[in-house]
Amino acid sequence: MAYSDKTRGVFAGEIDTIKEKGLFKEKRFICSPQGAEIEVEYPEGAERQKVLNFCANNYLGLASHPDIVKAAHQGLNERGYGMSSVRFICGTQDIHRELQGKITDFLGTEDTLLFPSCMDANAGVFEAILGQEDVIIADRLIHASLVDGIRLCSAEYDTFKHMNMRHLEKKLELHADKRTRLIVTDGVFSMDGDLCPLDEMVALAEKYDAMVLVDESHASGFIGKTGRGTHEHFDAIGKIDIITTTLGKALGGASGGCVSGRKELVALCRQNARPFLFSNSLAPSIVKASIKVMDMVSTNTEWRDKLEWNANYFREQITEAGLCIREGDTPIVPVMLFNAKLANDMARDMYAEGIYVIGFFFPVVPAGAARIRVQLSAAHDKEMIDRAVAAFKKVGEKYGILGLDKKGIIAKYGM
């Protein structure tokens, strides 16, 4: 054993530093299926509490849908528990091919390749298709997994101001000498819930001969009239060269992700993407359940329609209650508090009121932009939303922030 007291002290010290900075992530245990109402053990060892869940990515409320659970059972019975292989050796079943085809049809792309997660898709896609002669130009607020993937790739990279198309254009001009240019963005940004203007981005890409990659993890299944995603919302279906997305949020919520897009790029991922080549195949039960999800969302908009109604209703009610929110069109609603301690304290008090939400602050969001991020789900009903709004009103009143705007809250609590 070489794990000496001295070595242990090094790592224990690092943990202490995280705690001192107030960034330590506590353990929270969910003792029920995922859903609008869950049973939570928090803090560890505490008595279980029934709370309404307003912090899951369960946008369509399908995580525990009986038809999907049934399909997962069917997958287990018909194709077994695990594949014990990566995809390219003996880990690809007919159902993996079927699911890829259904995702391709749903997103309106040319081809799709499944990965164990979207984190893996994002980690692998850049290195698989680009080299030193290329450049990646990324929005500054893209998801951490895209940042990691970009850093693993030998292509040069640059960034542009968040959703600032003028700045993007400057960068496209600056890098006109490269073999290829790849613009990278999230479709919906997970912290602010804002939508990237893909119509303008595609127009710039066409003008400067650039490709576009969009991470649709917080959009697939519910953004756009039929839930295809941000590209549907901006009438850009067929114009996005690469879409990465997840099956772990709206589309069932289990796990799995994909790269979907131009067939040559997907083919290169199949040859070169290391998380695809060196990681286990998606389990049959998840694949089968995901096929069911794709069938449901491809033919029926009831869940995304309900989610849209819920999000609009919550935005309207919470604003009327006097809380300060970031405007938007998505089920991600940031209740802005600006001060980290206030965000943390209010989230704790909301939990005591039976509403499970989380406070976010720097470095997860920019300094001075602390908030509680509320995520609506189609699994919520009106009464649940009313309870959440009432709790926000009660807790907001306790802290004296009702009716205050950004300046008012900062004047009272600082940034």
Next chain:
Amino acid sequence: MDEIKKAVLEYVIDEYIDEDDDDIEVEYDTPLISSGIVDSFSMVSLKAFLEKKYKISLPDAEATPDAFDTVNLICTLVQKHQG
């Protein structure tokens, strides 16, 4: 040195501050990285700008978030590599 400081400050404001963001004022000693005005991912454009404009090469080991935290510190690093 003053000329470098002025050019770097101008670049930082132009590159990292939104036109409509009047909450943020950047001066020579304003923390950039530790305050979150510039994140480590976006620092790459600043490094590229310095290398191109001043015809220098900044090794990764020296182009750290600490060394890039203020315009003053950045200029010290540039001067060192200008010889």
